[in-house]
Amino acid sequence: MKLSRTITRTILTTLILTACTPPSPGTPAASPTITASPTPPTPSATPTLTPSPVPSPTPNPLFAEMASLRGVNFGNALDAPAPGAWGVTLTRELVLAVRDAGFNAIRLPVRFSAHTGPAPEYTLDPDFLATVDEVIGWVLDAGLTVLLDLHHFEALNQNPAAERDHFLSIWDQLARHYQSQPEQLYFELLNEPSGELDADTWNVLLRDALAVVRQSNPDRVVLVSTAAFAAVDALDQLSLPRDTRLAATFHYYEPFEFTHQGANWVSGSSAWLGTTWDGTAEEEDAISSAFDQARAWSTAQNVPLVLGEFGAIEQADHDSRVRWTAAVARAAKRTGMAWFHWDLCTDFGIYDCDAGVWDPDLLSALLD
Numbered sequence: 447m448k449l450s451r452t453i454t455r456t457i458l459t460t461l462i463l464t465a466c467t468p469p470s471p472g473t474p475a476a477s478p479t480i481t482a483s484p485t486p487p488t489p490s491a492t493p494t495l496t497p498s499p500v501p502s503p504t505p506n507p508l509f510a511e512m513a514s515l516r517g518v519n520f521g522n523a524l525d526a527p528a529p530g531a532w533g534v535t536l537t538r539e540l541v542l543a544v545r546d547a548g549f550n551a552i553r554l555p556v557r558f559s560a561h562t563g564p565a566p567e568y569t570l571d572p573d574f575l576a577t578v579d580e581v582i583g584w585v586l587d588a589g590l591t592v593l594l595d596l597h598h599f600e601a602l603n604q605n606p607a608a609e610r611d612h613f614l615s616i617w618d619q620l621a622r623h624y625q626s627q628p629e630q631l632y633f634e635l636l637n638e639p640s641g642e643l644d645a646d647t648w649n650v651l652l653r654d655a656l657a658v659v660r661q662s663n664p665d666r667v668v669l670v671s672t673a674a675f676a677a678v679d680a681l682d683q684l685s686l687p688r689d690t691r692l693a694a695t696f697h698y699y700e701p702f703e704f705t706h707q708g709a710n711w712v713s714g715s716s717a718w719l720g721t722t723w724d725g726t727a728e729e730e731d732a733i734s735s736a737f738d739q740a741r742a743w744s745t746a747q748n749v750p751l752v753l754g755e756f757g758a759i760e761q762a763d764h765d766s767r768v769r770w771t772a773a774v775a776r777a778a779k780r781t782g783m784a785w786f787h788w789d790l791c792t793d794f795g796i797y798d799c800d801a802g803v804w805d806p807d808l809l810s811a812l813l814d
């Protein structure tokens with residue numbers, strides 16, 4: 447069993463969202479950069495009665511950069527308890543296969559919290575860091591963007607106060623270690639905040655982590671996930687500091703009973719086996735409206751969005767997987783988001799890492 451997740455993400459998300467209070471109107475949400483009013487000084491003799499034009503947000507250039515990214519997650523590799531423990535060993539050849547298929551970005555989930563020494567330094571294991579460096583080097587050499595993601599920090603979700611220093615120390619070390627890397631390396635502060643790390647707690651912690659990163663990486667693109675397992679519905683509760691190199695990220699696995707049928711880390715999911723996704727108008731609308739809602743948030747906040755994970759498990763009927771994958775990818779492209787399929791070659795895979803063969807239907811569902 448990969449994870450002992452005993453409560454489904456959907457149920458937990460609902461509980462968390464119900465329990466959280468939305469930010470007060472005074473909360474400084476990610477404010478667009480405001481340009482000074484272009485109104486020239488009025489000649490003193492002629493008092494004007496015309497109000498100054500309402501300042502409009504400066505377009506954030508990060509939107510165009512995000513809209514061009516189409517990626518895949520290197521899931522269940524360096525996010526396993528030890529590299530290779532879940533059957534995926536990353537190689538330069540895999541990176542080249544991903545690039546040659548037509549992707550231009552890779553999200554690299556890494557379980558850094560399992561590779562640190564004791565408090566108070568929490569020193570990252572240099573051998574493990576060298577393994578991560580090597581993979582990042584392969585991706586950058588291949589001309590792809592790499593999104594480095596702090597994955598499976600379960601202790602932080604369970605006890606944010608006790609693990610705060612551990613979390614900030616990891617980011618301090620990573621940020622300094624990678625500060626000279628090209629701008630095609632992005633950071634994602636934390637995968638799927640959940641449990642005790644609710645929206646309000648996360649809104650405070652993410653500011654602290656971003657401040658640590660910004661000390662050594664003033665311009666690097668940083669992604670911040672919504673709370674409640676990266677739920678799209680939690681966007682409204684995300685409060686970001688003003689920072690023009692920041693993007694927000696969420697995951698999309700709805701309907702969960704379809705995408706996670708038979709997942710051995712989701713209790714009760716064997717009862718969902720056989721669930722299909724037929725692409726009815728109602729099913730399509732559910733996806734479209736979720737993405738429209740996300741885009742409305744993004745426009746209002748002037749913060750670009752990244753769909754960091756989406757995918758349907760291999761136990762699902764293949765035609766349904768292809769239809770659902772195409773529909774979600776279409777919605778992400780239509781709404782101008784970067785997107786990353788979960789995953790490459792394990793239980794949500796689109797590629798056979800041993801045989802070196804793509805699933806042609808899923809590949810074209812994503813890239814056509």
Ligand code: GLC
Nearest residue numbers: 449521597598637638755788
């Ligand atoms: C999350 C988990 C990952 C899981 C995926 C699909 O990213 O961290 O382990 O495979 O969601 O459930």
